[in-house]
Amino acid sequence: MAESQGNQGRSFQGWMISNLAMGAGFSAFVALLIPPYITGITGNAADAGVIMAIISLAAILGPVLGGLADRYRAHRSIMSLGVLGMAVAFFAYSISAEAQAIYALEALLMGVSIAAVSAVGPAFIVGAKLPQALEARRLTTYNLVAPAGQVLGGVLLGAAVAAGMGFDQRFTIAGFVMLGAFLITWFTSKEAADRIVVEASSSEQNGKSSGFKQVLISIFGMYLLVLTLSSIANNGINNQISNILPNVYGFSELQTSTMISLAGLLNLVLFLAAGRWMARSGPMTVFNFGNLMRFLGGLGMAVLGMATNSPALLVVAFVQILYQGIPFVRLTQAALAVRFATVSAGQASGWVIGASATGSFIGSVIGGYLADNVGFNAINWMAAIAAGVAVLLTVLILRPAYGKRVESSA
Numbered sequence: 001m002a003e004s005q006g007n008q009g010r011s012f013q014g015w016m017i018s019n020l021a022m023g024a025g026f027s028a029f030v031a032l033l034i035p036p037y038i039t040g041i042t043g044n045a046a047d048a049g050v051i052m053a054i055i056s057l058a059a060i061l062g063p064v065l066g067g068l069a070d071r072y073r074a075h076r077s078i079m080s081l082g083v084l085g086m087a088v089a090f091f092a093y094s095i096s097a098e099a100q101a102i103y104a105l106e107a108l109l110m111g112v113s114i115a116a117v118s119a120v121g122p123a124f125i126v127g128a129k130l131p132q133a134l135e136a137r138r139l140t141t142y143n144l145v146a147p148a149g150q151v152l153g154g155v156l157l158g159a160a161v162a163a164g165m166g167f168d169q170r171f172t173i174a175g176f177v178m179l180g181a182f183l184i185t186w187f188t189s190k191e192a193a194d195r196i197v198v199e200a201s202s203s204e205q206n207g208k209s210s211g212f213k214q215v216l217i218s219i220f221g222m223y224l225l226v227l228t229l230s231s232i233a234n235n236g237i238n239n240q241i242s243n244i245l246p247n248v249y250g251f252s253e254l255q256t257s258t259m260i261s262l263a264g265l266l267n268l269v270l271f272l273a274a275g276r277w278m279a280r281s282g283p284m285t286v287f288n289f290g291n292l293m294r295f296l297g298g299l300g301m302a303v304l305g306m307a308t309n310s311p312a313l314l315v316v317a318f319v320q321i322l323y324q325g326i327p328f329v330r331l332t333q334a335a336l337a338v339r340f341a342t343v344s345a346g347q348a349s350g351w352v353i354g355a356s357a358t359g360s361f362i363g364s365v366i367g368g369y370l371a372d373n374v375g376f377n378a379i380n381w382m383a384a385i386a387a388g389v390a391v392l393l394t395v396l397i398l399r400p401a402y403g404k405r406v407e408s409s410a
Helices: 014-042 045-072 075-096 100-120 132-162 167-188 190-194 202-206 212-216 219-238 241-249 253-281 283-305 312-323 326-340 345-373 377-409
Strands: none
Touching: 014 045, 014 075, 014 100, 014 132, 014 167, 014 241, 014 253, 045 075, 045 100, 045 345, 075 100, 075 167, 075 190, 100 345, 132 167, 132 253, 132 326, 167 190, 219 241, 219 283, 219 312, 219 326, 219 345, 219 377, 241 253, 241 283, 241 312, 241 377, 253 283, 253 312, 253 326, 283 312, 283 326, 283 377, 326 345, 326 377, 345 377
8 A cells, every 4th residue: 555645755653652662661661670679579589580581481472463463454453552561561560569479470461562562563664565765764763763762761760760769650650651652552553554565475375384393493593593692692681780780880770770771872873873884784794793792791791790899981881882782683683584584574573583582581581590599790691601602603604604695696
């Protein structure tokens, strides 16, 4: 369906607020509120790791939710309900007090809601059959609003901490932000949803199998392993960052919130830089650079965590190096998935979401165990090792395979 005259050529659309909600909800509110809240209530960092792992594990449902949206043309409903689900989960945490029995249910709702937005949101762009230039601009804009939401969430929580608000009040603020985002998403997404073209996958058209064995025992399977390792590194630290910074380096809650806001602000700039670099050099070099940043950031944090009084500026620098790997990895994931995939593009996207969620789950579980039995700095070492292996596998296996595919398609 053609673009309406009013939307012709416009990069930003109102429904993209759903991804701003993802940035604020997951990267700021979840990361800064849930781990210290659970740890404070139970006195056990492993419990916080389990709750974060449940959120990540539920996100594996992304491919299923995306498939349901395609089958029933329910893209608008699933995406909007995902944002609303995050709001309900935050409100639930604000009133659950010490009712530990329902923490897991709230985490499950949060994870499924995050999966709904993550899986369906990009389809509003790539499924609309837009001209290439407009599609590229909208994808860039869509990715940019997430770190903008992270900045917003970090600033709001920093102000709440400075005002002396408790966790119940901070969760309530998060809930209202998500509720507002839901209303905007729902009332601005109808036209965009109507433009989505649902086609049969190439696997269905060609009778091609897309089973586990075909996917996993292939170069695409190796790519998914690298994504999983990269996610262990990034999300293993991110899911406990509000515990790591105070307990390892002595940062306050306000300083931690400021750090997250700064990371989101820098992401805004580096998403643009990553896009320009990818246009010139292709996705592989940019992808590997992002994983290298995660390795260096995790390693630097781990080494500094061994010192009694680490220089605060060096800690800030290595935290930012870790977080600034996000634009370079995230922007290139889809392009590389299409190159390596043994399945259709839609299925490949689902596998990418699943690999990232699996890495987040593993990083949360192992990270929580290490925090309780070794110390929070052990999470940094876990991240450095995972990212280092991801870089090594990319250089030794993925890069040569990518080169062959580029040559064969030339």
